Every structure is written in structure tokens, then in C-alpha cells.
Amino acid sequence: MTKKKIASLLLSSVLMISLFAAGSSETKNTISVMGNGSVIVDSDIAHIRVSVLTTDADASLSAQKNADLMTRVQDALIKIGLTKADFATSNYSIYENKPYNSKDGSYGPPEYRTSNNLSVTVKDVSKTGLVIDTALKAGANQLSSLSFSSSKIAEAYDEARIQAIKDAQKKAEVLAREAGRKLGKAIIIEESHSYAEPIAYTGVMMLKAERADTPIVAEDSTATYAVRVVFELK
Structure with a gap:
């Protein structure tokens, strides 16, 4: 090993020891x-999620009933001072359901359920109860969440x-x-x-x-x- 390499290794060792000590x-x-x-x-802000749930033997009729009710709900909310910017659809679904008869274990004819969830932001918390009641009277039939911020x-x-x-x-x-x-x-x-x-x-x-x-x-x-x-x- 050359003297230059030995000197280099010694210098590296001294540097490592210094860093460790520091x-x-x-x-x-x-x-x-x-x-x-x-x-x-x-x-001072309320966050409400209301829903309209409709059921019919015909899927298209179930969806149409739901659309009519949700339109009424939104129109009613606007009449009490909310704007379209204050609410938005958070979930929408249509699914088949067969009622179960527990007595004989049979299933009834299929029915179609349409669910439309509306998230509403209320910037005046004193109107929270009014908003819930207004949505309810206009056709909403579910309240899934309520929170404040x-x-x-x-x-x-x-x-x-x-x-x-x-x-x-x-x-x-x-x-x-x-x-x-x-x-x-x-x-x-x-x-x-x-x-x-x-x-x-x-x-x-x-x-x-x-x-x-x-x-x-x-x-x-x-x-x-x-x-x-x-x-x-x-």
C-alpha cells in the first residue's frame, strides 16, 4: 500500500471520528x-345529508318518482334562502330488491329502489332545523348525517x-x-x-x-x- 493511500485512509478515519464525536x-x-x-x-356551518328513497316494480318509474321528489326538495331549499351552490348530489343508485317472506322462505316479485343523496351546506346554523324540516316536507325521507364545523x-x-x-x-x-x-x-x-x-x-x-x-x-x-x-x- 502506498504512503499516499495510507495517508488518505488515516484522514478519512480522523474525519469519521470527528463527525461521530460531534x-x-x-x-x-x-x-x-x-x-x-x-x-x-x-x-357556524352545518353539513346535512338528506336522501329521497323511492320504490316501484318498474325501475324507470322508481327513478322518475325519485327525480320528481328531489326536484321538489331542491326547489323548496332555494325558497328558504339556499342557493344551488349550497347543495350537491353525493350519491345516486338504483338497485333491485326482492322482498323476503320469513314464513315460507319465499321471495316476492322484484322491486326497484332508487336512492338519491343530497349534501347540503347551511352557512347559518340557526337555520339547520328549518332546512331539515323543509327538505322533509318537500319529499326527503332519510337523514343520514349531520355535522358542524x-x-x-x-x-x-x-x-x-x-x-x-x-x-x-x-x-x-x-x-x-x-x-x-x-x-x-x-x-x-x-x-x-x-x-x-x-x-x-x-x-x-x-x-x-x-x-x-x-x-x-x-x-x-x-x-x-x-x-x-x-x-x-x-
């Missing part, structure tokens, strides 16, 4: 903590982020003090997770037109944020 020193002189923030805001959720996230950073720093300061060290600057900040918690009610409810007015009270939405912060230790 990494070890950095690990010994840092502290990693989790910080959490949570902000509650008023829910907030138009101020972005601002709530910003506040939750600030809370999370402050929470992480407070925890790190306590740990550093108890260890006889001083807290330095933050060198790594990683988002752990963030999510909103709108209040949601799901499941299919069969509705009848003679029901009383529906009282709906929106609950709050929560923006939650978590971070991992690595601080230097002095």
Missing part, C-alpha cells in the same frame, strides 16, 4: 419534548400552534432546570398532528312528514395541534 455531543446537549395546543371555536378553523389552528410551541418550551424549561441545565434555542420543530373536531351525527334515520319542527343546537368545534421540539441545552 453527533454524540449534539445528542447529549439537546432535549426533545412534545407540545400541545387546543382552541375551541363556535360552529367553523369558518374560523384556520385562525383557531394558528392559535393552537402558538399554544403548542409555548407548551413545549414550558415543559423543556422545567426539565432543563431540574437537570441543572439551561435551555437554549429551538433547533428542530416538527408537526406531530393536527385536526379539527366537528361534532358529527351519523346513521340513517327514516323521517315522516308529520314530525314536529326540529330543534337543532350546534356544539363547538375544536382545533388541536401537536409539535415535537428539540432544544439545545447549555
